[in-house]
Amino acid sequence: MLTPFTQRALNIIRNIPEGKVLTYGRAAALAGKPRGARQISRFLHSMSEKHDLPWHRIINSKGKISLKQSHGYELQKALLESEGIKFSKSDTIDLKLYLAFDL
DNA sequence: CCACTGACTACTT
DNA sequence: CAAGTAGCCAGTG
Numbered sequence: 001m002l003t004p005f006t007q008r009a010l011n012i013i014r015n016i017p018e019g020k021v022l023t024y025g026r027a028a029a030l031a032g033k034p035r036g037a038r039q040i041s042r043f044l045h046s047m048s049e050k051h052d053l054p055w056h057r058i059i060n061s062k063g064k065i066s067l068k069q070s071h072g073y074e075l076q077k078a079l080l081e082s083e084g085i086k087f088s089k090s091d092t093i094d095l096k097l098y099l100a101f102d103l
Numbered sequence: 104c105c106a107c108t109g110a111c112t113a114c115t116t
Numbered sequence: 117c118a119a120g121t122a123g124c125c126a127g128t129g
Contacts, residue, residue, distance in 0.1 A: 005125090028125095033125075033126095036126075038126080039127085
């Protein structure tokens with residue numbers, strides 16, 4: 001059984017427009033738990049495939065990918081780039097431009 | 104129910 | 117700016 005928070009978070013993530021991203025913290029906040037960032041990552045980990053979640057659109061508060069180089073980092077980066085998102089020199093995404101639901 | 108874990112965040116050095 | 121620390125909260129055993 002999932003909490004309402006989890007369900008809202010899932011719904012929000014599923015609604016991220018292409019070419020946009022959301023940080024764990026923002027997604028959690030929109031779902032009603034400003035401190036539930038860690039849960040977001042858990043959901044993606046266990047249900048990304050089943051729920052058709054665009055897990056690659058979720059990044060950390062610094063605008064960077066949290067995965068490790070040999071653990072999906074490059075895959076996520078490639079997926080984001082294919083949606084039109086540009087990375088800076090340090091593989092950083094400009095949240096001002098790409099953060100969803102933040103305007 | 105208690106303990107542990109984690110794709111986090113904010114604060115402090 | 118990088119590294120360390122504490123707080124957070126739901127899922128899992």
